[in-house]
Amino acid sequence: MKSLRSQISFNTVTSIAIISALIITLSIYVYEKLYIEFVSTEVNAIGENISVDLIDYINEPAGSFNQTEVLLRLDEYEYAETAYIFNSQGKLLNVYIGQAGLKARAKPNAFESNVDGSQIFKIDTSSKASNALEDVNSITALALGLHHINNKVVMVKTIGEPIYPLGKFILIFNLQEALRDSRERYITLVAPSVVFFICLSLLVSVRAQRKVFRPLNTLIKTMDSVVDDKNYDVKVEETEREETLALSRAFNNMMGNIQAASEANQQKNALLEKQQSQMERLANFDALTGLPNRQFLMKILARELTKARTNRSELGLLFVDIDGFKSINDSFGHDTGDKFLLHISVIMSKLLDEAYTLGRLGGDEFIIIAPDIGDPKTLEDMAAKLVVAVSRTHIFNTLRLDSGVSVGLALASDCNYELSSLITNADVAMYKAKGSGKARFMWFNEEMLADTKRKVLISTRLSSALENDAFYLAYQAKVDAEQNIIGFETLLRWHDDVLGHVSPAEFIPIAEQTDKISLISMWIIKRLEIEAPRLIKSFGSQIIISINLSPQDLNSERLTQFILKGMRENKLPAKNLEIEITETAYMNNFNVANSFFESIKHYGCQLALDDFGTGYSSLSYLTKFDIDTLKIDRSFVNNIGISEQSELITKTIIKMAKSLNFSVCAEGVETREQAAFLLRNGCHALQGFLYSKPTPLEDVLATSRRRAL
């Protein structure tokens, strides 16, 4: 690309060259004109002299010595070309060819050497000479005086007085060569000066340009630096020249505007960045615990899994679920529940290595991503530490809260580094840990998946079972020492079209986990409103019909209110009812269910603690409420006659119950020995296959009728 400076330099040099050429041409022209005028004067003078001198010899014959001698005086004039002497009749008397003429004609045979060596044109009648004479004719036609023809000065003069002319003298000076020589001389003389002048002006122009262009260059450099550094806080110095001053002012104004706009932009960007980071926080972190939320955890896990797969390293996932959180939430309210979650999350965060990511999936579920674990044992150690740290009584908000964590452990390599499988596996293992007694960790294994699939199937089939009335109630008799039927335990039965008969031991925990239990319990209560009166009618008004309630039922306001309403409105025979809840459910829900217990007692309903002895709970709770019956767990009864320890526990429970004025019922009595042992130790009621299996209502009623017969 041509620069402005080189363009200007080119223009300057061209202009100087043209002007110089014009000046030279003009001066040559003027010089030549002056020269010709000067020569003309000289020629005139010479001609004058010669024509005066020729007066004496004009009448001599043509080519006379005297004429020639006079003509030869022209030799001293370098540019004298020819000279002619004519007599008064116009006859050519003598011709002189000078050096200029010889050079022009270059015809040696047309000359004759004169005595002094100069050459005289021979007057000849040959054809060549007649040509010359033709020229001579045109010359003789010229008027008197000086003529300028083709750089030749021709002088025509009369010899003698013009009134009495004796002849005519014509003198021709050829200035061709003179002019050429002088032109050459002139050019050789002037050219170096012109070249020097051009160079000088170029130099001056370059220097001047440099000075003129300096502000422009500064401007360009400044602009370049702005482009490179993005620093708009720059100004250029204002110059004196009008144009560059305007340019630099315009530039400075422009930069000022850009700077202001850029500052405004920066402020906006800073605000946007702040908002974005706030939004990112909101989108990626859990508001309560400040831990990564589900969405963010999934991103982190996906990234870590890709890394682990590429590096062929192992990644572990811990699925953590707080045990009994729902009852804490239900008993003490969501506010306490939230604070408790935060409390547990802080305990867990403190335990964890920096390389691990703890996040909250939602509710009381957390996951820990453990990338790059060399030995799975480290994962196990961490899970054990978590279980120990969390599974204890927390003194919290002036409350004593018993809680724990169940942890499921899974490895990425076991599920081909698939994100959703890894989470499912850890989740399944966590459920297994929960199912196996909570406050523990468990490794995932393939068999667990089959379990889960069945659980999912059961859960979905349970929903349709409720709609299709696929449940029915079975009643298992309880007898006294004399084997009189004193009551029945209501046990739910389910026959599913797809799954066949499913044991409540299997589907009740699933119903509890999937929040379907209270709907099921509601169904049982409604059913009892119909069936209980029939049982009472058959077995007498003293008969006690027990129903099992799950911990979740105690927390379901809808269900407890429904039961109380049934009792209040006498749809449920409260005086013939006993509610069985497990020892742990009783204790964990004591606060929230206390008023419910009081109300049922108010209507005359009894309360029994089921599976007693398995909860390892603080016995001090037993004194807090008016419990009617303790049901010794089947596991102790089964071991009567086998395990001394079980026998001892059984004896102790009976003794303790008696001291607290509770009645004692032993469940799972299958042998006479067990029955004898229990009765011997003072057990009030017995329940088990030895007396009756759980039986549908119609069969129970039929037995009653048979007995009556």
Ligand code: C2E
């Ligand atoms: P549970 O409340 O401890 O019920 C007693 C379980 O022991 C019943 O099992 C009963 O059939 C079984 N059983 C009774 N006598 C014997 C015996 O001599 N030997 C053996 N091996 N077993 C005996 P079932 O009906 O399978 O129920 C299992 C558990 O399911 C129940 O344990 C209870 O926790 C739950 N469940 C059953 N029905 C209901 C219900 O209507 N509501 C609730 N919430 N849970 C229920």
Ligand code: CA
């Ligand atoms: Ca029971």
Ligand code: CA
């Ligand atoms: Ca039981």
